[in-house]
Structures are given as structure tokens and as C-alpha cells.
Amino acid sequence: MPRITKPTERVLPDQTLIIDNGAYTMKAGFANASPTLDNCHAIPNCIARDRGRRVWIGAQLEKCNDFGEITFRRPVEKGFLVNWEAQKAIWDNAFIEKGATLPCNPQSTNLVLTEAPNTPAALQKNCDEIVFEEYEFASYSRCLSPALNAYHDIQSLHGAPSRDSNIQALPAECLLVIDSGFSHSTVTPLFNGKPIHQAIRRLDIGGKFLTNYLKELISIRHYNMLDETHLMNEVKETICFISEDFKRDLERTWKGASASRKKALDGEREIVVDYVLPDYNAHKQGFMRPHDRSPSAKLRKMGSLSGAGDVTEESMTLGNERFTVPELLFSPGDLGMKQEGLPGTVLQSLSGLPPGLWPAMLANILVVGGNSKIQGFMKRLEMEVRQLAPAECAVRIARAPDPIKSAWLGGAHLAAKRSALKAVQVTRQEYQEHGSGWLGKVFSGSVLR
């Protein structure tokens, strides 16, 4: 039975820090009356060690320019904040220590912190205790990262005239958030900004999985890249696209396709490209360029044969890797994974809702997360969701203007609406009075204040 505790007038300080604590980067910044993306800093959420054994914490990595064989330790594992020893070092570096990116005195700051859907309760409790007992934030709320996206003007994102661009009119009533990030991809239906938990579904493929698969393929076909995860992530972001016609593209990139057959399939841009590997010693970035089929290019590729002083760049020719890797988001079965792709996951989520909600959810889909930036992602997702959805439902699907910082900006909009912020924050005093068990119930909605 929901229990209503004595209503207390919560007095909150003016400053609010919003942290969307992702596995790859944490998106952090202070809210203000009219927040913009510029107020948000994407800080690598990791401790890294380079091949010279130097250790870099979070934002320090911006100064690192040798990523060869660099190794990472990430406090967020599979999307969930697991290791507080590492997380504290990164938070301290970002918020507390001298030279912090976002210097902050927690005792006079409200914290809005995100977590991934379906976080195990023990991890939630750890998080709550660290926030209040170690950092001593003045007030705190823990919410699902996808849920903060309800605090955007969804109508205008879908190209419809804005109903009311005023922050006070938020959150959106019905919203289905597809969040495809580093660790996994989730589908979260929201009603008035609140998650409908029974219908949240997760596909266990994220950007990390794609990077690792590309790394594996390149290691089989070109160079051993098993220790070059960072580079493989860059290659992935540069070369990958999601095919509109998978079978056709696979034929086009088949090494055995005869010239005439290739011609018949052509008429579009060439898929095969060369990727020139970076030279960290010479501070040269890696880059992609059209595949050079000329004999001289072959000679050049053999590098040292042409003698000293010549260009010594190393490159690799990439074809079907460009689209078979991100294809996994749509067809996990290609590697034997027993899960439906992202469009099917959307429909599985809908199946957890009354059918009366389907039209409103399908007409208000927002896509966030780094994978949505892969070329062709939105087109394919929209096409397949439309195919799967009931014919009488209109499907409207938009990508957030900045899919990485979208949840953060939503959180900043929430914080700008003072009454909304007050409604979700729990003060340190309340925590001290009622304890962490009570706090968990407040955040899960089973105790009303």
C-alpha cells in the first residue's frame, strides 16, 4: 500500500547538476533557466592506461594522443554502475578536485542522476548511499536515462507545429524512447514522463558489441587488432552504414563477382573503401578514402618494398564489413543470438501495453544513443517498424537533434521547471530520517511523499 509521509516543504539550493552516467561517456553539466547543449560536457567515463603505462582519468583523455594498445577500465558495466572505486575517481576528477571540468560543492547542489532500465536493486542502493553518504549532495533523484527524454518538445521534433515550446508544458504525454548506446539497446514507453516498467525491453547489442565484432573481422582479414579497441571504434564510426538492401550489397561486395555482374549491380556509390591507419608517432589521424584499384596503389600498400623515404602508410581495404557489422542491430541472429532485432524489440515492448496505447506510442517514437548516428540507421528502423506495426497505426519516428546529449538536455529542462524538480528530488535530510530502503521505494514510486 502506498504510504503518504508527512509532507515537508523541501528547500532546494539553486544549483542543479545533471549527470547522465553512461558506460562510454558521462554527460554532465549544470542546469540553468534556458539550458542548451553547450551546457553539457561529454566526459569519457573510464580510467585508461596507455602503452607507456600512464594512467588517464575521464576528461584527461582529451590530452592523450597515443591510443595504441590503450586499455580501459569502465565503472559502468553492461550499462550499470557497478564499480564505485573507479566511478568515484572519475567523478572526483570531473567535479571535486582542483582543475575539475565542472567544479561543484555537492552540499549546495541538487543532483539528477540517470541509470539504465532494469538496474538490479543492490546497485541502486549502492548508488543512493554513495550520493548521500560520500558526496553529501543537498538533494538527489535517480531516474531512468530514457525517461528524461520526455522533457523535450516532441511535436516539433516530428516536424509538427509545436503545441507549446514552453518548458512548463513538459513532459510529453506519450513517448516511446529507443536508446541504442554503448552497452545495449533499450525500448522504453513513457506516459507523462514516467516509465511503464512492464513494457521495457532490451536488446543485448550496443556499440561496444559492434566494435568488438568489427575488431574480430579485421583481425581475421587484415591486421591483428585485438589490442586496438579504441582504433576499431574510430574505424566503425567512420566506415559503417546500415544497408537498405542487405542481399544486394553483399553481392556487390563479393570478391568473386565478375566485372559485368558488378557493373549491373553498380550505379550507386562504391561500397569498397580503403581505411588508412593512423600513425600515432607522427600525430596522423586515420581516415577513409575511395578504394584505389590501380597497380601502383598495390605497390604502395606493400610499403617498404618501394624503399625508404616513400610513403609508409598502412591501409586496409574494407567491403562487406561496412554493413554486416551494424546489421547485427537489426538481425542479431546473424551471430546466433536468440533475440529479435531492434524493430522487433519495439513490437515486443508494445505487446506489454494495452492496444489502446499503441497508436499514441507508434506516433511518438524518439531515437537516442550513439548508434542512431550510423548512416542509414533511421531509414531502416523506420521502414521495419512500419512493416511490423498494425496497418492502421501511423508511425512517426525522429532522432533527437543530439542523440548523445538528449537525455541530459531533457534533465536540464526538468530542472528548469522548478515544481517538477521539487517533485522528484529527495533531500539529504529526508534520507537521514528515513534511510536508504525508504529512498529506493520513493524512486520506484511505491512510496509517495
Next chain:
Amino acid sequence: MPHVEVLPNSTSVRAPGYALVPDTGHGTVQVAAQQTSGRKRAARSLGLPGGDTTVRQQNAVLKHLAELDKDSHRDVQVPVPKDSAGRVSKKTTPNVRRILMSQKTFANHLADEEAAIAQQQQARQSATTPRTKIVPDLKRASTSELRAIPGSGPSQNAAKPIGGLPPAPNRDPLDDDPLLKSYVPSAPSEEVMEALVSGPPLSYNAARAGPPPAGKPQRHFCEICGYWGAVKCMKCGARVCGLECKGAHDDGRCLKFYA
């Protein structure tokens, strides 16, 4: 009935140790057919299994998937720098100390969660009185179960589905039913919505998306070049596209050498 043909660049009749596998309808064979008509060969006549169904192969797939979900292909220890404030300092509370010292991984926490759920369910089953009203249950039926029991909701063990949950809107038989196609349901009432947003979260495992509808065949790819993997290595089960890639597989990749 599946038909299989020898790929165009094959000169020998059949490579020893390799099996042509039934095409699963993804174009592999159709393409090859344009160049190799007349060399048809029915898969059945080879008398070889087509699917990757052995326990060993399934385990290999699971191991591969787990491998691809790791942060690094080997265990790395990056210590928190000593001069960092990340160390446990004196003023910390017992809670904070315990949390900062914890070396538990996500797998550990997940195992704890599953154990707690199992305990909860056992307690419920051993209760003599029939289950009454709302018992929060973090499990939900798997998608396959859902399909087997038409009309059941995703949380059939939990609080009776709110608002009478419909069968999955997947492309099951529903798609072909013209009566259902034109059915536009009305929006749920305020009470239903209130109940929906105050429901408890699912467990990590319960929220995982289920498998696609049965009957969707798996696509296989050549592990060397990425083209359709029409040929299966008899020794290790890996797929290759033809003889050229088979050679490369034999030289370095065949699991026979790892085993």
C-alpha cells in the same frame, strides 16, 4: 525442399571434410545458380545435417557472443591512481567503505538478483493460501511462452495484467486476420494508466527481448570473406563460402587446431 549447389569456383567435386548445407533461402544458392546451372546437387543426397544444433556448437556460439560483449579481449587491471581521491578515506561511513571496496562484477550482482527472485517464488509456491492480489513479480513469461498461450500478457505471473493485455502485435496469425486488422482500440482509462506507470520494474533477465517468431532461418556467412557461408567445415562447424576461403580457414582458423 532445400537445394544446394556447388559454388562457381569449385573445381573438385567435393572437398574432403566439408559439407554443403541446405540453403536457408537467403539468396546464396540462387546467385550461384546463375553461373553453375547443371551442377545441382540435393543436400539430402549428401545425408548431412544442416543446422548448427549440437550442444558443442551452441556453446561455441554463446562463448563467442559473451566474448563480443566484453570491454577488452583479455582481462586488464587498470588501478585507480594512488594520488586520486578514489581511495577510501577516513571519514567514510561503513556503507561507503563497503561499496568502494567491492570487487563484485555485474555477473555477481545478476546472480544475486536471480537467486533472490528464485527464493521469492519458492516462498510464494509454498504458501498454502492461493495467491491473492498484487504480488510483485520481477519475472515475465518468455516470448515463446507468450506465443504458446495466446491472449496472455507479458507478466502473467504478476499482478493480473492491467487493462487486459493483448497478444503480441507480432506478425503472427493476426496479420492475416482481416477482422483484427481494422480493429482500432480505444485509449485506456486514467485508472489503467495510473496502474501502468506504478507497476514494479522487471528484473534484468525478464526485460531481455525474446527471440524472433519461429521459422525465421538463420543466415550464415563465410568467416573469411563475409559472403554467404554455404559450406560448413565438418571439423569445427565454421562456415565458408567456397574452396578459396576454405583453404584460408584450414590454414589458420579451423578450430581443430585450437581444440
